[in-house]
Amino acid sequence: MNKGLPVAVYGAGWNRAMEYDKLHDHVNFRRLNNEEYLYALKSAKIGLCFVSELNGNQTAGRSFEIPACGTFLLAMRTKQHTECYLEGKEAEFFSSNQELVQKARYYLEHDDQRKEIALRGYQRCTASDYSWFLYMRDDWDKVCKAMEKRVKGNIG
Numbered sequence: 001m002n003k004g005l006p007v008a009v010y011g012a013g014w015n016r017a018m019e020y021d022k023l024h025d026h027v028n029f030r031r032l033n034n035e036e037y038l039y040a041l042k043s044a045k046i047g048l049c050f051v052s053e054l055n056g057n058q059t060a061g062r063s064f065e066i067p068a069c070g071t072f073l074l075a076m077r078t079k080q081h082t083e084c085y086l087e088g089k090e091a092e093f094f095s096s097n098q099e100l101v102q103k104a105r106y107y108l109e110h111d112d113q114r115k116e117i118a119l120r121g122y123q124r125c126t127a128s129d130y131s132w133f134l135y136m137r138d139d140w141d142k143v144c145k146a147m148e149k150r151v152k153g154n155i156g
Contacts, residue, residue, distance in 0.1 A: 067121030
């Protein structure tokens with residue numbers, strides 16, 4: 001459904017999306033390299049963050065990459081997102097398509113508020129050390145234990 005908002009989406013696999021017909025005018029069917037990805041995030045007024053509900057995800061890499069680039073984060077409202085960022089202060093969240101469109105329109109029209117929230121989101125990322133290193137350090141033992149259980153289950 002076109003709401004008249006300028007949207008660009010990058011990534012592979014979108015041609016298999018259920019909503020392909022609605023997306024094809026907005027999707028660039030290629031992956032961005034690291035430099036292009038960084039440029040795209042820093043150039044955007046709003047960085048959208050969707051997570052895979054089918055996988056039970058609460059965050060994605062973008063949850064931290066977007067504000068770490070100094071870009072305004074507009075993300076799906078999840079428990080972990082709301083634990084990481086103060087809503088309306090460090091990021092914004094949505095629970096429906098209607099709320100997503102409403103907030104995108106609002107913040108595109110209110111540059112000063114959007115920039116202030118983006119700055120606070122950046123400050124939250126750096127103060128809380130939101131990074132791949134942090135998550136790998138905190139989750140590495142969990143990954144090793146899960147793999148150990150899986151290997152033992154397949155052997156015996």
